[in-house]
Amino acid sequence: MSFRHLLRAEWTKLRSVSRWLLALAAAAVFTVAFSVLASSAGTTNFEGGVAVSPDGKPVADDFHFVHKPLAGDGSLVARVAEQDNTHADAMAGIMVKNGATRGASYASVAVTPGGDVRMMADFRDVDARTGTAPRWLRLDRSGTRVTTYDSADGSTWREIGRAELAGLPATVEVGMFVTSPGELIVQRSAGSTGVGERPTSGRATFADVRVDGAAGPAWASDDLVRPGFGKDPASVSGSTREAAGRFTVTGSGSIGLNEPPDDTVQIGLFGTLAGLLVLVPLGVVYITSEYRRGLIRTTFAAAPARAPVLAAKAVVLGGLTFAIGLAAALVAFFVTQPILRDHGFKPPMFPEQSLTEPRVLRAVIGAAVFLTLLTLLGLGAGAVMRRGAPAIAAVITLTLVPTFVGSVVPVAAARTLMLITPAGGFAMQRAKPATEWLVEPWSMIGPWAGFAVLGTYAAVALVAGGWLMRRRDA
Amino acid sequence: MNVLRAEWTKARTLQSTPWLLIGLVALTVTVGALAAASLHVRDCADPADCGEDFAKLSLAGLWLSQAVAVVIGVLAFGNEYGTRMITLTVAAVPGRLRVLAGKATVVLVLVLAAAVPGVVAAYALARTIFTRNGFPLPDAVTAASVRAAGGTVLYLALVALLALGVSALVRDTSGALSAVLALLYATPALALVVSDPTWQERLQRFSPLTAGMAIQATTNLDALPIGPWRGLGVLAAWTAAALVAGAVSFLARDA
Numbered sequence A: 001m002s003f004r005h006l007l008r009a010e011w012t013k014l015r016s017v018s019r020w021l022l023a024l025a026a027a028a029v030f031t032v033a034f035s036v037l038a039s040s041a042g043t044t045n046f047e048g049g050v051a052v053s054p055d056g057k058p059v060a061d062d063f064h065f066v067h068k069p070l071a072g073d074g075s076l077v078a079r080v081a082e083q084d085n086t087h088a089d090a091m092a093g094i095m096v097k098n099g100a101t102r103g104a105s106y107a108s109v110a111v112t113p114g115g116d117v118r119m120m121a122d123f124r125d126v127d128a129r130t131g132t133a134p135r136w137l138r139l140d141r142s143g144t145r146v147t148t149y150d151s152a153d154g155s156t157w158r159e160i161g162r163a164e165l166a167g168l169p170a171t172v173e174v175g176m177f178v179t180s181p182g183e184l185i186v187q188r189s190a191g192s193t194g195v196g197e198r199p200t201s202g203r204a205t206f207a208d209v210r211v212d213g214a215a216g217p218a219w220a221s222d223d224l225v226r227p228g229f230g231k232d233p234a235s236v237s238g239s240t241r242e243a244a245g246r247f248t249v250t251g252s253g254s255i256g257l258n259e260p261p262d263d264t265v266q267i268g269l270f271g272t273l274a275g276l277l278v279l280v281p282l283g284v285v286y287i288t289s290e291y292r293r294g295l296i297r298t299t300f301a302a303a304p305a306r307a308p309v310l311a312a313k314a315v316v317l318g319g320l321t322f323a324i325g326l327a328a329a330l331v332a333f334f335v336t337q338p339i340l341r342d343h344g345f346k347p348p349m350f351p352e353q354s355l356t357e358p359r360v361l362r363a364v365i366g367a368a369v370f371l372t373l374l375t376l377l378g379l380g381a382g383a384v385m386r387r388g389a390p391a392i393a394a395v396i397t398l399t400l401v402p403t404f405v406g407s408v409v410p411v412a413a414a415r416t417l418m419l420i421t422p423a424g425g426f427a428m429q430r431a432k433p434a435t436e437w438l439v440e441p442w443s444m445i446g447p448w449a450g451f452a453v454l455g456t457y458a459a460v461a462l463v464a465g466g467w468l469m470r471r472r473d474a
Numbered sequence B: 001m002n003v004l005r006a007e008w009t010k011a012r013t014l015q016s017t018p019w020l021l022i023g024l025v026a027l028t029v030t031v032g033a034l035a036a037a038s039l040h041v042r043d044c045a046d047p048a049d050c051g052e053d054f055a056k057l058s059l060a061g062l063w064l065s066q067a068v069a070v071v072i073g074v075l076a077f078g079n080e081y082g083t084r085m086i087t088l089t090v091a092a093v094p095g096r097l098r099v100l101a102g103k104a105t106v107v108l109v110l111v112l113a114a115a116v117p118g119v120v121a122a123y124a125l126a127r128t129i130f131t132r133n134g135f136p137l138p139d140a141v142t143a144a145s146v147r148a149a150g151g152t153v154l155y156l157a158l159v160a161l162l163a164l165g166v167s168a169l170v171r172d173t174s175g176a177l178s179a180v181l182a183l184l185y186a187t188p189a190l191a192l193v194v195s196d197p198t199w200q201e202r203l204q205r206f207s208p209l210t211a212g213m214a215i216q217a218t219t220n221l222d223a224l225p226i227g228p229w230r231g232l233g234v235l236a237a238w239t240a241a242a243l244v245a246g247a248v249s250f251l252a253r254d255a
Helices: A003-015 A018-040 A272-293 A295-302 A307-342 A358-385 A388-406 A411-420 A422-429 A447-471 B002-013 B016-037 B054-058 B062-083 B085-092 B096-132 B143-170 B173-193 B197-206 B208-216 B228-252
Strands: A058-061 A063-083 A091-097 A106-111 A116-121 A124-130 A135-142 A145-151 A158-164 A171-179 A183-189 A192-198 A202-215 A220-224 A239-243 A246-251 A255-257
Touching (some): A003 A018, A018 A272, A018 B173, A063 A239, A063 A246, A091 A135, A091 A202, A106 A135, A116 A145, A116 A158, A135 A171, A171 A246, A272 A295, A272 A307, A272 A358, A272 A388, A307 A358, A307 A447, A358 A388, A358 A422, A358 A447, A388 A411, A388 A422, A388 B062, A411 A422, A411 A447, A422 A447, B002 B062, B002 B085, B016 B062, B054 B143, B062 B085, B062 B143, B062 B173, B085 B096, B143 B208, B143 B228, B208 B228
Antiparallel strands (some): A063 A135, A063 A171, A063 A202, A063 A220, A091 A106, A091 A171, A106 A116, A145 A158, A239 A246
């Protein structure tokens, strides 16, 4: 029989069992219904203290700022004489900002203990060169254009980068800033998970500070921190001490885009959990029922090569699962996003997600691929074991148990667990980058890692199943 | 008595039965040993007071071994419906409740026969691993550890009976198995993503798995969403409901 005929035979088998068609429909309905359930039971505490960038993104904008006004064009030069190594990404540098308020438009150049001279503008990296303190830094402001330089001796300057700050008014604040991000503390012991941040306090000394242009007479000093910051007993506020033209500045926090790790796209697709509980058994019985009823002998008599039978089953069921899974994922996405917004997942912390964004589209397609690969893993496991019950039990436990075991074991163990069990496939439904901040362990690996893990499982199971089919008596 | 013997013969002659029993023991022991070995005294802030629940960790194999108990329970009816043997069975024993009772007894005996040695071995092996890794351990036999170990055995028996009830209702091995595994495993996975604390607690208090597994806790009982015995009671209620539904369906429908 040609492969085309095999496909037709397998399609006929699938469509003539009404309970299987029912299962496919149920998988789609369950996926959507459970996604709605997961979204309706959602809540977020990420509301307070968020700063918003000029383009509406949630940002961190926490640092200590020693500044004075500058009217019109001008230039600021300072030498970072010393910087304490409190964090690899701590920053000590100079900045021009549209007022000393969080979220205001800015451009900066700073050194880090990690060895970068980094220029940022409006919460994004512009460019970076290698270099550490002691180092001269220079910032030229001309209209809305800012250019930054560094120098080892204060006379030969190397350009770091330039940026356009749209809407920068004539009068701006210029000055020195110091900040140092908190250290992430993740404690997962057997039985509990705690995620926290321990603030660090950066310290740097500036010398040879010079402002060219129509600058104000005196330096002001401000701590830009999120509201409620001081309530945390471990928090440290910044300070400025000036002596003989040298400024010793301390500051704590970070500057940059600050999206919360919670992924609304993933929450809205989590109903695939219910879908897989129907699809995995379907994949298994699609092959094991033939063994139970002896139909497999007829099948093999018609296709003596045997392995193509499994391939045909994989194509038919895999194709159908993907189509149904994609439809369910799309419906789930559009239905759950408004629900999640009603439950507090709203802009600016949680911008509206659009399918035109590649990462969102990837997650939605990822949900369909996730269901497809699990179904194929079920098919392969069924072909290997030839008995329904152990194959179903094995695939479902291997997929679900690591998720909750991974949420209570140490980080390294949880990551390993996600990289060696099909549970890692859940990562394909995330639209945000990998993070250690969430309790769900699959968020520690990226979507492509999840795809690789689950894909390997499905491929190995199918190949082993096909091989065993040829070797064993039917 | 004849019913029991008939059911025992059926279970005994199934090819899969010895494998399932071996699997139950092996998973209980190896997963417990792995969980114990994953913990080292250097991970503790204060080795003298590590705060770990050693008994619970030793018995972590329950996460997987319950799936085997479920398979044992499901096969009791699933196999008979799959092969149409059930028509013979109810022809020979018209009192269907007696058939159900006989099956329940055999399932119970099988699961206990594997669970008791499995749990004892897992507990003993994990303790030697903890000691080797440098942990000062509480006494081996305390009221709490007996509750955890005995409760684990009871848990396995209860989920097997739950599966038996569902399989009498669903009458199909794969359907019943999927339904029971979904009931057990879907809720704790859902609880990971659900962020509303009240919903989380509701899920954990009423799901048969998270409530039932509370019986394994020996320390920090106040932090549990539900107390150990009440938790096992929730699982027992699910089992009772499944058995009643299965019995009604078995009595009322044609075989």
